[in-house]
Amino acid sequence: MSYFLLSVLHILGVLFLFTALGATLMHVLNGGTKEDNPWKKPLSIIHGVSLLVILLAGLGILIAWGIKPSQFEGWVWAKIVIWAFFGAAIVLPYKVPQSAKLLMFLLPLIGGLAVFLAVYKPF
Numbered sequence: 001m002s003y004f005l006l007s008v009l010h011i012l013g014v015l016f017l018f019t020a021l022g023a024t025l026m027h028v029l030n031g032g033t034k035e036d037n038p039w040k041k042p043l044s045i046i047h048g049v050s051l052l053v054i055l056l057a058g059l060g061i062l063i064a065w066g067i068k069p070s071q072f073e074g075w076v077w078a079k080i081v082i083w084a085f086f087g088a089a090i091v092l093p094y095k096v097p098q099s100a101k102l103l104m105f106l107l108p109l110i111g112g113l114a115v116f117l118a119v120y121k122p123f
């Protein structure tokens with residue numbers, strides 16, 4: 001698969017990820033819980049599939065560049081940590097509803113950090 005197609009898939013995954021996270025946050029901000037969320041299952045599927053697509057496309061780009069895991073630079077590992085955080089981020093508002101307001105701003109900022117790392121590759 002080409003670098004361009006993998007990049008499009010990678011970003012498409014990010015867009016779907018934020019749909020799932022945003023919809024979950026909005027449910028909790030409106031006073032909802034995990035149990036009474038009628039979209040619980042579709043949102044968790046969108047969240048899981050989009051994370052998988054982000055990871056596979058991200059790794060696919062590196063493979064297309066001929067970079068092995070032992071050669072990953074710091075920015076790649078930092079993005080993998082951010083990816084893992086986004087994996088946990090769907091349960092955070094359910095577990096700590098008071099965090100939902102903060103997460104509305106924090107999640108896009110952390111997403112922006114992942115974009116910064118990909119564009120500038122600072123380390």
Ligand code: HEM
Pocket residue numbers: 007010011014054055058059061062076079080082083086111112114115118119
């Ligand atoms: C949820 C977290 C992530 C977000 C929000 C994100 C976002 C992005 C965006 C927007 C780009 C496009 C930048 C550009 O075209 O200039 C990009 C590129 C890239 N990302 Fe991610 N990414 C994430 C996770 C990952 C992970 C986990 C990996 C590695 C396993 C990864 C590897 C890459 C690579 C290799 C590129 C290509 C950089 C380039 O074209 O120079 N990303 N990412």
